[in-house]
Amino acid sequence: MTALVRYLAVDLLRSQRYLPPLLLHCAVLGMMFSGDAGEALFAYAGSCALVYPVAAWLGVVVATTEDPTQRAVTAVTAGGWGRVASAQALLGALGTVVLAVLATLWPVFTNPHPYTAGVVGLGFAAHLVCGLTGLAVGMLCSRPVIVRTGPSLLAVVAVVALTYKAGRGTPVGAMLGGLAQQDLAALPFAAGAAVLLVVVAAAVAWRLGPRRA
Amino acid sequence: MIRLERVGKRYGRGPWVLQDVDLTFEPGELTVIAGGNGSGKSTLLRIIAGVTSPSGGRVKGRPRSVGYLPERFPAGLRLSAKAYLRHMSAVRGSTGADVLDALGFRGDPDAPISTLSKGNTQKVAIAQAFLAKDLLVLDEPWTGLDTGASAVLAELVTAAEATVLVTDHRGTARALPDAHEVVMQGPAAATGVAIELVQVSDLTTTVIGDWDGVRVLSASDGRLSLLVETAVSDRVLADALRMGCSVKSVRT
Numbered sequence: 001m002t003a004l005v006r007y008l009a010v011d012l013l014r015s016q017r018y019l020p021p022l023l024l025h026c027a028v029l030g031m032m033f034s035g036d037a038g039e040a041l042f043a044y045a046g047s048c049a050l051v052y053p054v055a056a057w058l059g060v061v062v063a064t065t066e067d068p069t070q071r072a073v074t075a076v077t078a079g080g081w082g083r084v085a086s087a088q089a090l091l092g093a094l095g096t097v098v099l100a101v102l103a104t105l106w107p108v109f110t111n112p113h114p115y116t117a118g119v120v121g122l123g124f125a126a127h128l129v130c131g132l133t134g135l136a137v138g139m140l141c142s143r144p145v146i147v148r149t150g151p152s153l154l155a156v157v158a159v160v161a162l163t164y165k166a167g168r169g170t171p172v173g174a175m176l177g178g179l180a181q182q183d184l185a186a187l188p189f190a191a192g193a194a195v196l197l198v199v200v201a202a203a204v205a206w207r208l209g210p211r212r213a
Numbered sequence: 214m215i216r217l218e219r220v221g222k223r224y225g226r227g228p229w230v231l232q233d234v235d236l237t238f239e240p241g242e243l244t245v246i247a248g249g250n251g252s253g254k255s256t257l258l259r260i261i262a263g264v265t266s267p268s269g270g271r272v273k274g275r276p277r278s279v280g281y282l283p284e285r286f287p288a289g290l291r292l293s294a295k296a297y298l299r300h301m302s303a304v305r306g307s308t309g310a311d312v313l314d315a316l317g318f319r320g321d322p323d324a325p326i327s328t329l330s331k332g333n334t335q336k337v338a339i340a341q342a343f344l345a346k347d348l349l350v351l352d353e354p355w356t357g358l359d360t361g362a363s364a365v366l367a368e369l370v371t372a373a374e375a376t377v378l379v380t381d382h383r384g385t386a387r388a389l390p391d392a393h394e395v396v397m398q399g400p401a402a403a404t405g406v407a408i409e410l411v412q413v414s415d416l417t418t419t420v421i422g423d424w425d426g427v428r429v430l431s432a433s434d435g436r437l438s439l440l441v442e443t444a445v446s447d448r449v450l451a452d453a454l455r456m457g458c459s460v461k462s463v464r465t
Contacts (some may be wrong), residue, residue, distance in 0.1 A: 003303035010300065014291035014325075067287040072264040073341065076281035076350075077304050080263065210266040213259070 004078050004087040008062070009094070015065050018095065021057040025050065025099055033110040040107070040115050044123040045179035047103040048130045052172050053160045055096050055131040059138020060156060062092045063205070068143070072213050081209035089202040092135045100127035122184055126175045129187070129194045133171045134160075136197035144205060144212040171197070214239055214274050215261065215348070215376065219431070221269035222256050230256045233431040233438075234270070236395060240347075243370060243377045245386040248397030254380045255284050255352050257397065261378060262350040276376070278305065280345030284352040284380075286338035290326035294318070294337045297326060301341045312369055313340040316362050331357040339366065343373075351379045355386075398428075406446040409461040410453055413437040417456050424449060436461075 012018055028050050037043040066074060075084045104124040108115045139145075141155040163170050168177045171190035178184040215238040222231040231253040238244055238261075246254045259265045261272060262281040290297060294313065302308045313322075313336060320333035329337070335357040342349055351370070355363055363385060370377055371389050379386050386392060405426075413421075413435050422429045426442035427449060437458070441449050443465070450460065 003300070003306075007300035007304055010296070011292060067289060069283050069285065070287045070290065072259075073281055073283060073286075074304075076262050076264060076279050077301050077341070077344075079277065079279075210264065213265040 001083065001087060001090070004074075004083060005090050005094075007074075008065070008087055008091050012062065012065050012091065017061045017065055018058065021054050021061065022099075024057075025054045025102065029103060029106045033107045036113075037107055037111045038113070040111070040113050040119045041123065041179050041182050041184075043107050043111055043113070044104070044126060045176050047107070048126050048172070048175050048179060049164070051096075051099050051103050051127050052130040052134040052163070053156075054099055055092075055134030056138040056141070056156050056160060057134075058095045058099070059092055059135040059140075059201070060142040060152060061138075062088050062095070063139050063142040064149075064152075068213070071143075071209075075209065075213075081213075082206040085202045085205035085209060088205065089135075089139065089198055092139065093132065093198065096128065096131035096135050100124055100131050103127050122187070123179075125187055125191065126179060126184065129175050129190045130172045132194040132198050133163075136194070136201040137163075139198075139201035140204060144208040147212065215276070216273040217261070217270065218273065219270035220257075220260060220267045220272065222253070222260060222265070223268050229268075231260070231267075232269075238376050238378065240376055241374060242393060243373075243379070243389065243391055244393045244395055245389075246378060246380045246395050246397060247387065252397040254397050258350050258352050258378060258380065262348075276347030278309075278346040278375075279348045279350065280309075280342035280375075282338050282342040282349075282351045282354055284356075286334060288327060288331075288334060290334075292326060293323045294320065294326055294329065294333075294340075295322040297337065298340055298344070301344055305344055307346070308344040309346045309375070310343055310369075311340065312343045313337065315369070316340065316358075316365055332359060332362070336362065343369065345375065347375050349373060349375050349377045349379075351377065353380055353382065355381055355383060405443055406441045407462075407464040408439045408441055408446070408450065408453070409463075410437040410439070410458040411435060411461045412457065412459045414457075417453075417458060420456070421449070421453060424452075 032046050075081045078084050104127055137159050142152045146152040146155055163172050167173050171194045174186040174190045178186055217234055217236045220234040221229055223229045248254050260267050262279055316336040318333055318336045320329040326334055326337055339354055354366060367389055418432050418437055426445040428440045430438040430440055
């Protein structure tokens with residue numbers, strides 16, 4: 001599995017398709033934390049709202065970097081679609097960790113408010129929850145579930161917009177609300193839900209891959 | 214032994230590309246899949262390799278280490294030949310032979326595959342498939358190869374210890390020693406009236422199967438599925454009813 005994730009990672013780095021979402025992430029973080037962004041946990045709400053759509057974009061990227069035929073060859077080489085789907089989810093999760101680390105540490109250096117280790121830890125966890133949820137959304141809105149690029153993009157945008165509207169019912173909503181009110185009691189539940197969503201997205205890719213190939 | 218049991222494939226609600234295919238492949242055997250354009254050769258290979266799942270029936274006994282060469286290997290791979298093959302070996306863990314040099318690869322092994330010529334790309338594609346140890350599924354592997362490389366590939370295919378399935382429209386493979394041949398008819402290539410009969414005795418099945426313009430698609434447990442030329446379909450239906458069969462469906 002390590003070799004498979006490494007191969008997908010090298011292919012992703014070569015494709016440079018990770019760059020647009022990463023640059024967007026850094027640009028918005030730069031703007032968000034250019035001045036006084038407010039109290040530590042409260043300020044994390046903004047970057048959590050950012051990491052969600054960026055990770056969704058990353059989810060689409062990890063699902064579609066390989067050409068469909070190349071993906072078929074990789075699936076046969078790896079010994080089945082399940083392994084490729086898992087490796088893709090793992091790679092996406094690694095990317096999400098990078099996005100979360102960036103978003104968590106950025107304000108520590110730029111925001112004039114005090115940051116304790118506990119606050120940074122909570123912030124990192126909240127970013128991971130939002131990021132993993134986004135990753136699952138991206139994977140569920142792209143190949144093999146939605147094959148064409150246009151509808152895939154529309155689906156991601158629609159789901160992200162609906163999530164912001166849905167309030168606290170989603171892992172992302174629970175984190176944003178919790179950070180704004182400085183109460184992250186929902187964190188364990190939201191984290192479980194986010195991980196479950198990624199697992200479901202990988203399982204869907206595993207089952208649908210051979211049917212849509 | 215790899216065994217296909219009543220394997221069928223259709224995409225969405227489209228027509229059946231394959232229907233009721235029963236085949237077995239012994240370990241180490243070389244089989245050439247022949248048939249015209251659109252007879253379902255590539256689809257059959259994709260099902261056996263595990264790329265796509267059959268819409269009906271099943272594949273039993275697919276070994277662990279499978280190599281697949283698609284009919285059109287993607288030309289836009291960003292990795293270099295060397296890096297790509299190294300990664301594919303690593304993904305497999307233990308691998309078969311490295312045949313890239315034997316095939317006479319002339320390109321830059323460190324350049325992206327997308328910059329290689331068609332022939333050299335095909336050699337990389339063949340090399341990644343040959344990394345497998347148990348089953349090689351090669352769809353038109355001779356495409357784009359020069360004479361020398363073609364001969365080498367013929368030797369590799371013959372000498373391979375793995376089970377080999379190959380399609381080849383040029384007929385090189387058919388001439389190889391010990392090659393079995395499977396000819397695909399393909400429902401996609403056939404036209405006519407599809408008639409499904411029930412309450413058919415074994416004797417009636419044999420009789421109807423011998424009629425002109427009638428092709429038996431499947432026969433089991435008193436059910437008979439036919440593809441009949443349009444010109445004789447009315448007569449076939451009438452005769453089948455007279456012989457005591459019951460008509461389940463008629464489709465054009």
